[in-house]
Amino acid sequence: MPFKRDDLPRLVNDPFKGKGGFMPDKIRDKITVRVGLNENLTFPKDVIKRLLQQVAETIDPRVYPEDYCDSLCEILAKENKLDPSQVIIGNGGDKIIDLMVRLTIYKGDSAVLVLPTYPMYEHAIKVQGGEITTCLLSPAPDFDINVDELLASVTSRDRLLFLCSPNNPTGNQFSQEKLEKIISSFPGIVALDETYSDFADYSMVPLLHKYPNLIIMKSMSKFFGMAGMRIGYALADEFLIKRLKELLPAFNVNIASLELAKLVLQEKKVLQKMVSEIIAERERTFTALQTIDGIDAYPSSTNFILFKVLEKEAQQVQQTLLKEKGVLVRNMSALPRCENCLRVSITTKENNNKFLEALSAVLQSS
Ligand SMILES: Cc1ncc(COP(=O)(O)O)c(C=O)c1O
Structure with missing residues (x-):
């Protein structure tokens, strides 16, 4: 009997019952402050360019x-x-x-x-x-x-x-x-x-x-x-x-x-400088988050900070940050112990400030 298209589901593994896939949802909104995936945006672009040129010459x-x-x-x-x-x-x-x-x-x-x-x-x-x-x-x-x-x-x-x-x-x-x-x-x-x-x-x-x-x-x-x-x-x-x-x-x-x-x-010197800057920015951002009403921020030993949204829906805050301010943070609410929590990556001082401003504004708006 020849293969029929209806046979496909029977032939493939389906551990997630069609609802799997690890990638976060495709984001179609315009992101101006990219603080959702814990990337390190502080690595100086001129150093990267120099290193990439070296790569291009050797490979x-x-x-x-x-x-x-x-x-x-x-x-x-x-x-x-x-x-x-x-x-x-x-x-x-x-x-x-x-x-x-x-x-x-x-x-x-x-x-x-x-x-x-x-x-x-x-x-x-x-x-x-x-x-x-x-x-x-x-x-x-x-x-x-x-x-x-x-x-x-x-x-x-x-x-x-x-x-x-x-x-x-x-x-x-x-x-x-x-x-x-x-x-x-x-x-x-x-x-x-x-x-x-x-x-x-x-x-x-x-x-x-x-x-x-x-x-x-x-x-x-x-x-x-x-x-x-x-x-x-x-x-x-x-x-x-x-x-x-x-x-x-x-x-x-x-x-x-x-x-x-x-x-x-x-690039030991560059890396050392970068990590000091990120840690200093993390602590500054954490202190600033503690002064914002309506959230509880948790101390971090990483390049991100988890915080709980107290009086609003985290999902809604995340969407408003994205759609109205172009700020992408990650909603962690689906995980146990992280109910109504968002996670922000610590990147450049400019990004961190834009995020803090946007978050304050979104939390204050009704
Ligand atoms: C805890 C942890 N482990 C591993 C990874 C995977 O990192 P990558 O595949 O980018 O090297 C990540 C990425 O966010 C992570 O947060």
Whole structure:
């Protein structure tokens, strides 16, 4: 019997029942203040231009890039005092998340999520047909982990635990003691997402020498200002990295991104200045948010701030900011513990001021 179009639904996986897809809604409104995706808009454009010109002079796009980005693995290994065999580069941090799930979860297995957190973990687990064990953070403003509760909720089917520290969207970094207790007690692999750790107080990378079940995931999209180039990486025991590399599609990072990443990593002075500026702006914006009536802002160790809208609908405030002021913030209300909350990225001083002005105006209007 020939194929009929009606056969299509029967032939494809449908973990989201047609309502999935990870991308935020397509935005057709004109955005003048882009503070919704935690991009780093403070990276000086003249430096980027100089580096891109250097890339253009060195690469030959007619040939494939290095298969596993070995030259970048070597640089990152040195910076983190590890062996290059302990580094994997992926097409964005999201690719690493996807690989971690594909490495550990098969139908019937499950992974632990500490909610609210970065929704991509759940997405990747569902795509793979896995189950999810959840544990809730304490309510605002602490958003802290109850380690005993978390460990008690683990089942024999849980093979992987995602932890995000500092956590997106709550912004807080969990204590080193709590993180180590979890890593040392969890009977599976702990994938610790440190995408935002450069804006925070510490990294748990030194623990990699002690715990072979720990994998630390990083991204070059935030601190390094390269969201559009799609570079993420992970650091772990050589065994895990080898297995992850076996799952990678060939040449998964393009030649321009690879070369630009290496050049950006050399710009130590620029990066240092940038992070100081972002942290100073974050604290200034947080202080300003505390003076605005009608919201509760939560402290952050990242390049974004989560705040609760108290007397209006967050969804409505978000839409008015976008449609009337051209300010794009992210509505996080669908996540537990984030009811009626919005998230704003900390970018340039000018953007932060425009956001603060727009938010005050929208909250004051009836
Ligand atoms: C916590 C967290 N992890 C990973 C990522 C993925 O970053 P990318 O795929 O841009 O490297 C993001 C992006 O927003 C994030 O917030």
